[in-house]
Amino acid sequence: MARDLNLLVTLDVLLEEGSVTRAGERLALSPSAMSRALARLRRATGDPLLVRSGRGLVPTPRAIELRDRVHRLVREAEEVLRPVGELDPATLDRTFTLRVGDGFVERFGPGLVAAVGLEAPGVRLRFLRRTTKDTGPLRAGGVDLETGVIDRPLTPDVLSEPLLTDRFIGVVRAGHPLATGEITVARYTSARHVHVARRGVEEGLVDEALHPTGRRRDIVTVVDGLGAALALARASDLVATVPELHAAPLCQDMYSFALPFPLPEVTVSSLWHARLDADPAHQWLRALVRGAVRA
Incomplete structure (x- = not known):
């Protein structure tokens, strides 16, 4: 294929120059190498292409017919093989699909949408909720970027970058008994809790961290999202235990507190296909997501 493309370039120069010598000079080829190339072109096309007329060469009708087509093909091939130039976001017309963790849109969406609108008004963002950790949608091409906690090794074709570190906090309604006094493990576990879990799992990272204390939360309600958990906690005596940064926009009118036992922080990363x-x-999109999160 590369040899055929070189022949096409040689034919383009030959037809433009109408001279084996001048074409050889442009292509940095010796006269004998150019003569061999012309012979290969004649065999490939079944036409002499250039024939002698006096002291020069003139194109055949077939060569005249090919000249514009060959020139166009060579220019298109050069365009395809040219390295990508600098991106101008203002000219982008594209939809990006982001599959994001619970609370991401509420916390970071406004800043990201504003940044995209400022730099690339032709770009549209489509947010999907990340309900599983299956990276299949990235491989299939239905999702451009994901965010979430990585708790298992990724396959080699999925790349990632840490975005932020979050910690869990307790959140209750204003006026809740836990809103006053010291929060102890006993007081925390004795309260009634709403648990956020995908697929209805009744224990999570918080419950694992409580095991060494010998105490367990009294989980009376399980929901699948931060918004639902905080809505219930706001309207009842339930305690919601949620990631601080992701939940911040949803619980500004509520009382939050540090958990009275050690709990590992979680790292939220962005993921994309190789x-x-x-x-x-x-x-450009990854940089904007990074900027919106770290702002």
Whole structure:
């Protein structure tokens, strides 16, 4: 294929120059190498292409017919093989699908949407909720970027970058008994809790961290999202235990407190498929997500 493309370039120069010598000079080829190339072109096309007329060469009707087509093909091939130029976001017309963790849109969506609108008004963002940790949608191409906690090794074709570190806090309604006095493990576990879990799992990171204390939360309600948990806690005596940064916009009118036992922080990362790693538009998107989160 590369040899055929070189022949096409040689034919383009030959037809433009109408001279084997001048074409050889442009292509940095010796006269004998150019003569061999012309012979290969004649065999490939079944036409002499250039024939002698006096002291020069003139194109055949077939060569005249091919000249514009060959020139166009060579220019298109050069365009395809040229390295990608600098991205101008203002000219982008593209939809990016982001599959994000619970609370991401509420916390970071406004800043991200504003940044995109400022730099690339032709770009649209489509947010999906990340309800599973299956990276299949990234491989299938239905999702451009994901955010979430990585708790298992990724396959080699999925790349990632840490975005932020979050910690869990307790949240209750204003006026809740836990809103006054010292929060102890006993007081925390004795309260009634709403638990946020995907697929109805009744224990999570918080419950694992409580095991060494010998106490357990009294979980009376299980929901699948931060919004539902905080809505219930706001309207009742339930305690919601949620990631601080992600839940911040949803609980500004509530009382929050540090948990009275050690609990590992969680790292939220962005994930994308390797085929998009070098795409300038995707690199731009990742930078904007990074900026919106870290702001």
